[in-house]
Amino acid sequence: MMLCKTFGAAALAAALFLGHAAPAQDMVKSPILTVEADKLFNESLYGQRLADEVETEGLELSRQNRRIEAELTAEEKRLTERRSKLPPAEFRALADAFDEKVQRIREEQDAKGRAFAGRTDEVRRVFLAAAQPVLGELMREAGAAVLVERRSVFLSADAIDITDEAITQIDQLLGNGSDEIQAAPDGPAPDPVPPAEGETVPSNP
Numbered sequence: 001m002m003l004c005k006t007f008g009a010a011a012l013a014a015a016l017f018l019g020h021a022a023p024a025q026d027m028v029k030s031p032i033l034t035v036e037a038d039k040l041f042n043e044s045l046y047g048q049r050l051a052d053e054v055e056t057e058g059l060e061l062s063r064q065n066r067r068i069e070a071e072l073t074a075e076e077k078r079l080t081e082r083r084s085k086l087p088p089a090e091f092r093a094l095a096d097a098f099d100e101k102v103q104r105i106r107e108e109q110d111a112k113g114r115a116f117a118g119r120t121d122e123v124r125r126v127f128l129a130a131a132q133p134v135l136g137e138l139m140r141e142a143g144a145a146v147l148v149e150r151r152s153v154f155l156s157a158d159a160i161d162i163t164d165e166a167i168t169q170i171d172q173l174l175g176n177g178s179d180e181i182q183a184a185p186d187g188p189a190p191d192p193v194p195p196a197e198g199e200t201v202p203s204n205p
Contacts, residue, residue, distance in 0.1 A: 028159045029143050034150040035135065036163045041127055044170045046177035050123040061116055065109055072102055130177060134169045138162050 041047035079098055083091050139147055142162070150161055 030160045031144055032146045032148065032160060033139060033142055033144045034148055034153055034156050034161045034163075035166060036150045036161070039163050040131065040166055040170075041124060044127075044131075044167045046130060046170055046174050047127050049176040049178065050127055054119050054123055057116060057119060061112060064112075068105060068109065072105070127177075130174055131166065131170055134166055134173060135162075138166060138169070 042051070075098065079091075079094060082094075086094070135147060139145075142160075147162075150156065150163070
């Protein structure tokens with residue numbers, strides 16, 4: 001049975017018995033519950049805000065890269081135009097300095113790109129940590145011992161899926177999460193969260 005590509009079953013089960021949430025109404029009684037982790041993130045106010053922040057950061061990095069590229073292209077053109085007017089040694093010194101500048105900027109932007117590539121995983125870990133008390137309370141209400149990603153289950157009844165109820169509870173208790181501290185909790189972090197099927201992690205623009 002394949003594990004979920006976004007939130008591993010182990011990550012979903014970890015630390016679910018922390019905190020308290022408002023009790024669910026008419027919660028189904030079942031030892032096993034399922035949840036759609038992608039839907040939980042994408043349709044909750046908290047998850048949507050985090051996703052919007054990442055998208056904004058990605059757009060800004062792309063704009064920055066395009067601006068830098070245009071500036072370097074213009075500088076290279078100006079340097080080329082001066083070539084015939086400068087002694088060879090002087091032009092070579094200027095060309096070498098320009099090459100070093102380009103290399104330094106490329107390394108800086110590559111580092112920013114690598115850091116940004118991990119932001120999707122980071123915000124999903126933050127979201128999961130905030131959602132764990134809600135999921136744990138829903139498990140207690142149902143008398144469940146296990147919560148698994150629905151996509152990793154071959155066949156299950158809709159009645160044991162708590163995704164919609166969890167979204168409602170998360171929205172009621174956390175809103176868009178703007179009042180929460182946007183930092184990973186102390187202690188061991190959940191396993192890195194791979195992108196969902198059909199979803200790509202932003203790469204270096």
